[in-house]
Amino acid sequence: MRLLWIVVPALLLTSGCKKHEAPPQQKTLHEIMKDEVDKRGDFLWDLTNPHVGGDAGLDSSTMSDDDWKKLASAAVDLQQAALDLASLKDPIVVVKPGVKIADEGVPGGDSAASVQANVDKDPEGLRNYANSLAQDMADLAKAANKHDAAAAGPIINQLDGVCESCHLEFWYPSQKKLVDQIRKAGGDPTLK
Numbered sequence: 001m002r003l004l005w006i007v008v009p010a011l012l013l014t015s016g017c018k019k020h021e022a023p024p025q026q027k028t029l030h031e032i033m034k035d036e037v038d039k040r041g042d043f044l045w046d047l048t049n050p051h052v053g054g055d056a057g058l059d060s061s062t063m064s065d066d067d068w069k070k071l072a073s074a075a076v077d078l079q080q081a082a083l084d085l086a087s088l089k090d091p092i093v094v095v096k097p098g099v100k101i102a103d104e105g106v107p108g109g110d111s112a113a114s115v116q117a118n119v120d121k122d123p124e125g126l127r128n129y130a131n132s133l134a135q136d137m138a139d140l141a142k143a144a145n146k147h148d149a150a151a152a153g154p155i156i157n158q159l160d161g162v163c164e165s166c167h168l169e170f171w172y173p174s175q176k177k178l179v180d181q182i183r184k185a186g187g188d189p190t191l192k
């Protein structure tokens, strides 16, 4: 309830100053995921895929100074997206009313309502996952600035696993068992 005491005066203040504007609303989780995290993740993968060697490491011999610069800035961009996710305040809203999330309509697809329930159960856990992605991207930017392929390679290699760990907790926990089985069998269950 303490939150109310902070929020209510802030709303009064806003409506007092700008009578005709709605109080500022934070973005939905879905908006940040689609417009920031996913886009910037794809951008980073597009950038690095041509330089990933046979052992899934980053091949520095094909990386120009400009490639390193682009990688550092892509990492900072994705770090910022993760921080935007991590700084969502309670209550975290998954979607605006009526908005559907990916695969919601297909059999076995999880709904925005079920994601909302998962997030409501553990909003701090969600922020922890987001902060961990942000930390990885800070480390990647540092490695890229030093042209350090040995440090950058594993972070890039593990990135989809970092996305997926959070998805398994909050988006499709129903698939945890299945994913565990695939992993044990040595497969790649990555769903992007």
Ligand code: HEC
Binding pocket: 029, 030, 031, 033, 034, 037, 038, 041, 042, 085, 094, 100, 101, 102, 103, 115, 126, 127, 129, 130, 133, 159, 160, 162, 163, 164, 166, 167, 170, 171, 192
């Ligand atoms: C902190 C938790 C978290 C992290 C980290 C995370 N995601 Fe998500 N993501 C979610 C949740 C929750 C959903 C389900 C809600 C939704 O679909 O918008 C989701 C949904 C998505 C979707 C489907 C969006 C849609 O149209 O409904 C995509 C694509 C996606 N994530 C990509 C990524 C990628 C790529 C990364 C890593 C670079 C990533 N996510 C990291 C929590 C996370």
